[in-house]
Amino acid sequence: EAGVTQFPSHSVIEKGQTVTLRCDPISGHDNLYWYRRVMGKEIKFLLHFVKESKQDESGMPNNRFLAERTGGTYSTLKVQPAELEDSGVYFCASSPGLAGSYEQYFGPGTRLTVT
Amino acid sequence: RKEVEQDPGPFNVPEGATVAFNCTYSNSASQSFFWYRQDCRKEPKLLMSVYSSGNEDGRFTAQLNRASQYISLLIRDSKLSDSATYLCVVNWATNKLIFGTGTLLAVQP
Secondary structure, eight states: OOOOEEEOSEEEEOTTOOEEEEEEOOTTOOEEEEEEEOTTSOOEEEEEEETTEEEEOTTOOSTTEEEEOGGGSOEEEEESSOOGGGOEEEEEEEEOSOTTOOOOEEOOOEEEEEO | OOSEEEOOOOEEEETTOOEEEEEEESOTTOOEEEEEEEOTTSOEEEEEEEOTTOEEETTEEEEEETTTTEEEEEEOSOOGGGOEEEEEEEEOTTSOEEEOOOEEEEEEO
């Protein structure tokens, strides 16, 4: 079974530019999550989709970040315009839609560098 | 106070040693608890879930003490391949995972 995949693996952009990250969850997983790790800090939650609906977006830092999951399959996270403090590793995770199942499986991450 | 606190280490231990990691969490309403393992520049990988009754998977044993809001991970007979960062992770009712900063383990030959 294929795991969570993310694209690109690395992205280097200039401040003010736009970047779109993509995540493909494990097939059949209704729950999709975005997390971020900035240098020296712990991994932090950004948001949670259940199918195509945003269940919890309390971790989104500001309105420069836009996440979508049209059709309830893959998801994109767009940063526009990017700022220096957006640099970090963006992880996507997924979990089944089973009651009481909270185990989340992570993708390899996208390493974003804003210069 | 951080929501999940761990000793960052590093823990440098010889092969074959037993090593224990501890973690405390601040939210008494936390419902699920996990240990994840993260290798350098890789994604976190689920090592094991932690249950109130304690659970064991081979050389790994996890314990949960809800009254003290404390989670532990014991690794017996350490292998070189156990070298990694071990992340203590707590889940609140909303499915949002809260991560500790991780404890770095280096197993020496």
